[in-house]
Structure formats: C-alpha cells, structure tokens
Amino acid sequence: xxxxxxxxxxxxxxxxxxxxxxxxxxxxxxxxxxxxxxxxxxxxxxxxxxxxxxxxxxxxxxxxxxxxxxxxxxxxxxxxxxxxxxxxxxxxxxxxxxxxxxxxxxxxxxxxx
Amino acid sequence: xxxxxxxxxxxxxxxxxxxxxxxxxxxxxxxxxxxxxxxxxxxxxxxxxxxxxxxxxxxxxxxxxxxxxxxxxxxxxxxxxxxxxxxxxxxxxxxxxxxxxxxxxxxxxxxxxx
Numbered sequence: 390x391x392x393x394x395x396x397x398x399x400x401x402x403x404x405x406x407x408x409x410x411x412x413x414x415x416x417x418x419x420x421x422x423x424x425x426x427x428x429x430x431x432x433x434x435x436x437x438x439x440x441x442x443x444x445x446x447x448x449x450x451x452x453x454x455x456x457x458x459x460x461x462x463x464x465x466x467x468x469x470x471x472x473x474x475x476x477x478x479x480x481x482x483x484x485x486x487x488x489x490x491x492x493x494x495x496x497x498x499x500x501x502x
Numbered sequence: 503x504x505x506x507x508x509x510x511x512x513x514x515x516x517x518x519x520x521x522x523x524x525x526x527x528x529x530x531x532x533x534x535x536x537x538x539x540x541x542x543x544x545x546x547x548x549x550x551x552x553x554x555x556x557x558x559x560x561x562x563x564x565x566x567x568x569x570x571x572x573x574x575x576x577x578x579x580x581x582x583x584x585x586x587x588x589x590x591x592x593x594x595x596x597x598x599x600x601x602x603x604x605x606x607x608x609x610x611x612x613x614x615x616x
Contacts (some may be wrong), residue, residue, distance in 0.1 A: 434607070437603060477545065488557070488558070491547070492544050493544065
C-alpha cells in the first residue's frame with residue numbers, strides 16, 4: 390500500500406446525508422491536507438491539520454487525525470449535490486524534511502440530489 | 503488575489519515533439535511545485551523551487567524533463583522529446599514561505615502525447 394491511501398474508493402450518498410472518507414499513511418508527518426477536485430478541474434485546498442492537532446473544523450467539514458494509527462478522516466455534514474467531487478488526502482513527510490506532498494488515490498464522492 | 507495559473511490548459515502533441523508548460527504562482531509565493539497525474543495513477547511530486555533554486559527535484563522522472571524558474575517568478579516545465587507515457591495532467595502549486603505548508607494548486611495542464 391502507499392502513503393496516503395483513501396477509503397472508500399467511491400461513495401454514493403443522498404443529499405443531506407453525511408459523508409465520511411478515511412485516509413491512512415505510513416510515515417511520520419508534519420501535517421495532513423485534504424483537497425477536492427471537481428471533474429476536470431484543479432485541486433482545491435480544503436483544510437490542513439498539523440501533526441499535533443487531533444481535530445479541526447471548517448464550515449461543514451470536520452477532519453480528525455490519529456497519529457498513533459496514522460490515519461485521518463474527513464467528514465462532510467449535510468452534503469449537497471455540489472459536494473460531488475474526488476477528495477484526496479496529502480501528507481508531507483517529517484523524516485525527509487522535504488515539502489513534497491504525497492497523495493492518495495482519492496475517494497470519488499457522488500451526492501445524489 | 504489571483505490564484506495559481508497554468509498555460510496551456512490543454513496540449514496535444516505527437517511523440518518526439520517538445521512541449522513547454524508554464525506556471526504562474528500566487529504573487530509573492532517563494533515556493534513553487536510541479537506535480538503530475540498520469541492515467542489511473544496517483545498525483546506524484548516532480549520538483550520544488552524556492553525562488554529560483556531547485557530545492558528538491560527527486561520526483562523528476564528522467565532527463566527529458568527540464569524545469570526552470572528564472573527570476574524566481576513564473577516557472578516552465580519542458581518535456582523534450584515527449585513520449586506516450588508522459589500523457590497526463592501536470593499541476594503546479596505554490597506556497598508562501600517555509601513555515602506556510604498549505605500548497606495552492608493551479609487548474610493543471612492536460613497533456614496528451616499521440
């Protein structure tokens with residue numbers, strides 16, 4: 390498996406429901422970021438959580454980080470059709486000191502109106 | 503404030519030709535990154551500039567790829583000669599300083615090598 394793996398790979402829900410996506414990684418990190426990509430568009434930064442933080446909120450988004458399990462989750466509450474997109478987690482590695490982000494393969498979220 | 507911009511948005515070239523992609527980072531951002539996503543794979547890091555210097559080019563696949571950032575503003579990524587496996591989406595990102603980790607991405611350039 391690779392650094393920054395999301396699950397599920399695909400998720401289909403109804404508008405108004407909550408969507409939860411998970412991300413696992415392998416190495417020690419400085420921070421973990423979540424991005425959204427609408428079909429054919431660029432990556433939009435959603436939220437960054439540092440390695441010493443456990444939970445962070447931004448609007449309808451809630452991100453948790455468990456460094457002992459090397460995992461993170463992204464919760465979107467009261468989903469909307471406009472939330473339909475692919476969601477990626479990305480980490481930068483503490484051990485290398487580099488700023489390169491390592492991305493997972495993403496979760497494709499489909500919100501049915 | 504304008505975001506990261508990339509040009510062109512799409513490029514279709516034949517194998518063996520040369521293509522040059524351009525990225526304009528957010529004004530004032532010293533850090534500039536190139537990433538790419540080839541078909542069916544994850545987004546992969548290519549290299550990182552700090553101003554005009556290459557900080558990390560560990561992700562560059564081979565010597566057919568040349569990145570420059572003269573003057574520390576915009577950057578170009580040249581692929582010469584292009585091969586079929588170079589097809590994919592090339593993303594550029596920028597961030598403001600060493601302590602500012604958030605990387606802001608451009609819309610990407612979709613490259614198709616025939």
